[in-house]
Amino acid sequence: MSRLQVVSGKGGTGKTTVAAALALALATEGKRTLLVEVEGRQGIAQLFETEALPYEERKIAVAPGGGEVHALAIDAERALLDYLQMFYKLGSAGRALKKLGAIDFATTIAPGVRDVLLTGKACEAVRRRDKQGRFAYDYVVMDAPPTGRITRFLNVNDEVAGLAKIGPIYNQAQAVMRVLKSPGTAVHLVTLLEEMPVQETADGVGELRAAELPVGKVIVNMVRPHVLDEEAVNGVAGDRRKEVTKALAAAGVSAPTKLVGPLLEQAAEHAQRVELEREQRAVLAKLGLPTYELPLIGEGMDLAGLYRLAGELRNLGEAR
Amino acid sequence: MTVDPAAAPLEVDPLLDDPETRIIVCCGSGGVGKTTTAAALGVRAAERGRKVVVLTIDPARRLAQSMGIDSLDNTPRQVKGIEGPGELHAMMLDMKRTFDEIVEAHADQDRARAILENPFYQSLSAGFAGTQEYMAMEKLGQLRAREEWDLIVVDTPPSRSALDFLDAPKRLGSFLDGKFIRLLMAPAKMGGRAGMKFLNVGMSMMTGTLGKLLGGQFLRDVQTFVAAMDTMFGGFRTRADATYRLLQAPGTAFLVVAAPERDALREAAYFVERLAAEEMPLAGLVLNRVHGSGAARLSAERARAAAENLEEGRIVDQGHGKNGVREAASPAGSPPDSPDPGPGQLPHQETESQTPEQPSVNQLTAGLLRLHAERMQVLKREQRTRDRFTALHPEVPVAEVAALPGDVHDLAGLRAIGDRLAGGSPATGAA
Ligand SMILES: Nc1ncnc2c1ncn2[C@@H]1O[C@H](COP(=O)(O)OP(=O)(O)OP(=O)(O)O)[C@@H](O)[C@H]1O
Numbered sequence: 001m002s003r004l005q006v007v008s009g010k011g012g013t014g015k016t017t018v019a020a021a022l023a024l025a026l027a028t029e030g031k032r033t034l035l036v037e038v039e040g041r042q043g044i045a046q047l048f049e050t051e052a053l054p055y056e057e058r059k060i061a062v063a064p065g066g067g068e069v070h071a072l073a074i075d076a077e078r079a080l081l082d083y084l085q086m087f088y089k090l091g092s093a094g095r096a097l098k099k100l101g102a103i104d105f106a107t108t109i110a111p112g113v114r115d116v117l118l119t120g121k122a123c124e125a126v127r128r129r130d131k132q133g134r135f136a137y138d139y140v141v142m143d144a145p146p147t148g149r150i151t152r153f154l155n156v157n158d159e160v161a162g163l164a165k166i167g168p169i170y171n172q173a174q175a176v177m178r179v180l181k182s183p184g185t186a187v188h189l190v191t192l193l194e195e196m197p198v199q200e201t202a203d204g205v206g207e208l209r210a211a212e213l214p215v216g217k218v219i220v221n222m223v224r225p226h227v228l229d230e231e232a233v234n235g236v237a238g239d240r241r242k243e244v245t246k247a248l249a250a251a252g253v254s255a256p257t258k259l260v261g262p263l264l265e266q267a268a269e270h271a272q273r274v275e276l277e278r279e280q281r282a283v284l285a286k287l288g289l290p291t292y293e294l295p296l297i298g299e300g301m302d303l304a305g306l307y308r309l310a311g312e313l314r315n316l317g318e319a320r
Numbered sequence: 321m322t323v324d325p326a327a328a329p330l331e332v333d334p335l336l337d338d339p340e341t342r343i344i345v346c347c348g349s350g351g352v353g354k355t356t357t358a359a360a361l362g363v364r365a366a367e368r369g370r371k372v373v374v375l376t377i378d379p380a381r382r383l384a385q386s387m388g389i390d391s392l393d394n395t396p397r398q399v400k401g402i403e404g405p406g407e408l409h410a411m412m413l414d415m416k417r418t419f420d421e422i423v424e425a426h427a428d429q430d431r432a433r434a435i436l437e438n439p440f441y442q443s444l445s446a447g448f449a450g451t452q453e454y455m456a457m458e459k460l461g462q463l464r465a466r467e468e469w470d471l472i473v474v475d476t477p478p479s480r481s482a483l484d485f486l487d488a489p490k491r492l493g494s495f496l497d498g499k500f501i502r503l504l505m506a507p508a509k510m511g512g513r514a515g516m517k518f519l520n521v522g523m524s525m526m527t528g529t530l531g532k533l534l535g536g537q538f539l540r541d542v543q544t545f546v547a548a549m550d551t552m553f554g555g556f557r558t559r560a561d562a563t564y565r566l567l568q569a570p571g572t573a574f575l576v577v578a579a580p581e582r583d584a585l586r587e588a589a590y591f592v593e594r595l596a597a598e599e600m601p602l603a604g605l606v607l608n609r610v611h612g613s614g615a616a617r618l619s620a621e622r623a624r625a626a627a628e629n630l631e632e633g634r635i636v637d638q639g640h641g642k643n644g645v646r647e648a649a650s651p652a653g654s655p656p657d658s659p660d661p662g663p664g665q666l667p668h669q670e671t672e673s674q675t676p677e678q679p680s681v682n683q684l685t686a687g688l689l690r691l692h693a694e695r696m697q698v699l700k701r702e703q704r705t706r707d708r709f710t711a712l713h714p715e716v717p718v719a720e721v722a723a724l725p726g727d728v729h730d731l732a733g734l735r736a737i738g739d740r741l742a743g744g745s746p747a748t749g750a751a
Pocket residue numbers: 009010011012013014015016017018043146221222223294295296297298300301309350480581583
């Protein structure tokens with residue numbers, strides 16, 4: 001099992017939720033995981049219903065069996081200042097740089113600098129060891145940028161190619177690249193069973209593979225249960241309508257003759273959706289990747305739902 | 321589902337028909353249906369007689385194909401198959417091309433080539449945070465200036481926050497016109513060493529540090545680029561400001577698209593407040609992919625209980641065919657899963673083992689009821705989130721668009737969405 005798990009996917013498909021559930025699942029049985037976010041949106045804090053995370057690792061949840069999930073919101077500006085401090089001993093000039101907008105400039109505009117700082121921090125957490133020489137975290141899970149940007153984000157070497165060939169950023173990029181391209185890393189893509197996210201997933205897998213980045217799993221999120229399939233619905237649409245009405249009455253439903261029409265219509269729609277989902281599953285199957293499916297939490301997402309998704313991931317074998 | 325009386329319905333047709341309406345902007349958070357709504361409004365407005373252009377951003381592939389705008393040439397094409405007196409033109413934004421065109425339009429050939437080849441320009445135009453929003457605004461300005469259409473419908477880029485559309489161009493603009501970039505440019509502008517005198521020691525130390533960090537060449541690329549663009553068209557910020565004013569002009573209407581989900585509606589509420597603060601005219605909220613039920617009288621709980629009755633076999637199967645045989649063989653009232661002497665099968669195994677296309681009527685009916693229970697649960701949740709929004713913003717008119725069972729990828733689908741937008745057939749029936 002890779003120690004760095006990167007979670008990407010089309011916007012809104014559930015990257016943050018899945019990353020958090022994965023961190024919980026991996027923390028089961030006394031393990032320690034670090035969940036990092038890189039886009040400054042405080043998505044983790046919202047999900048775990050805690051106050052905004054500072055630029056500092058802190059425990060945010062306990063997993064079943066006593067494991068711990070820690071979280072970190074990586075801030076590129078702070079990371080850059082730390083770097084400059086470490087390598088150039090800027091002292092108070094660092095603050096002046098920030099005031100002038102130079103830090104903002106460097107992290108915003110220089111291709112790759114920001115990304116190297118963000119991925120660098122995550123890789124550092126992967127490699128970090130405690131005094132006894134054990135890994136500080138068993139797993140690091142990253143709530144990463146969306147599919148459209150993930151390859152560029154991770155492929156930091158190419159990104160900083162135009163920059164200075166020496167210096168900390170360049171060295172950092174080399175080190176990061178070694179970790180990211182190793183089997184110690186897996187990039188998962190979250191999708192829904194809809195045309196656009198599936199298409200984006202297929203495109204994203206192609207780009208990751210072309211960049212020789214290790215693609216992990218496809219995680220299909222918000223899967224709704226299949227109650228009836230198309231054939232069953234076709235079977236009921238015709239002459240069995242009367243029997244269904246009778247069955248409804250027998251089951252204690254009042255005014256069944258009025259309800260049978262709408263109920264059958266709902267079933268026909270459901271069947272149509274099942275069919276569309278089947279098509280999308282077929283597209284995903286062609287990618288030749290292990291695929292997990294996570295259920296839609298019908299009541300809306302909250303902590304209980306998050307633990308449920310973690311349980312599902314564990315059952316799917318994610319914790320081994 | 322009917323429109324809550326607390327919120328006035330959004331009158332889409334009067335908005336589309338009003339010749340004073342010149343620009344409609346569809347915004348909202350990611351994946352809620354902005355592109356679909358923009359295209360559907362375009363089709364509807366054209367079929368009602370207006371000469372419309374729709375600017376789409378990253379439409380789904382099949383939708384683009386069906387509108388004939390998948391060629392990416394960054395210019396509007398007339399859409400075939402419009403039924404009615406008007407015309408629909410549509411295009412898909414190519415942000416790099418739009419940026420290149422600005423450069424080409426404002427510089428002579430040699431200068432333009434120098435800029436287009438500048439590495440910093442290339443990374444900026446290929447997908448810098450905010451470039452897409454900036455270029456969408458730019459394109460909107462261009463389309464408006466052409467005066468060829470009497471209505472422009474604008475889609476907005478897929479960003480997580482609707483506010484990005486308003487903020488990103490300015491942010492990019494003020495960044496490129498920012499203090500630090502000015503400082504960097506000073507030596508370039510004033511010509512090498514002479515300019516350096518104006519910089520204090522601290523400053524040169526900083527550029528030195530950044531130079532080491534980023535590479536001196538990179539900083540020089542930035543300097544040359546900004547200087548060239550600056551003399552060309554008077555600053556990014558000025559330009560962003562000009563388009564921004566277009567959005568405040570009378571004749572512009574914003575539609576906020578949202579899914580009936582907590583996060584999307586929270587975003588929508590922020591956006592509504594922001595529009596008010598900016599004095600940008602909000603036409604209303606499009607609540608997209610709303611679920612309804614023609615059988616709403618039957619509650620989730622009752623449907624589930626009835627399904628359990630059927631599944632637990634307390635009710636004799638009403639089926640015929642194979643079931644009919646069994647019905648004849650087993651005395652009424654006996655549990656249907658009692659050993660069957662007939663074909664040697666248990667009724668409940670029948671679906672798996674023999675004729676999956678013919679499950680027993682009880683199983684089918686239980687399935688229908690379970691589906692309904694699920695649907696009612698969704699309805700309830702959607703209603704709750706919606707009520708929260710209307711409580712916050714009772715003044716915002718709302719149009720509900722039913723969730724269609726499939727994707728929307730052709731003109732017929734867009735028309736169906738248009739009908740629902742206009743309140744023609746709201747989320748009724750099973751949809
Ligand atoms: N399995 C699920 N069941 C129900 N709701 C879900 C599920 N997964 C995610 N959600 C909900 O979907 C919405 C989007 O999820 P999330 O914020 O995790 O997505 P994201 O990909 O991180 O989005 P963004 O691109 O904005 O960062 C949230 O409201 C979340 O609660």
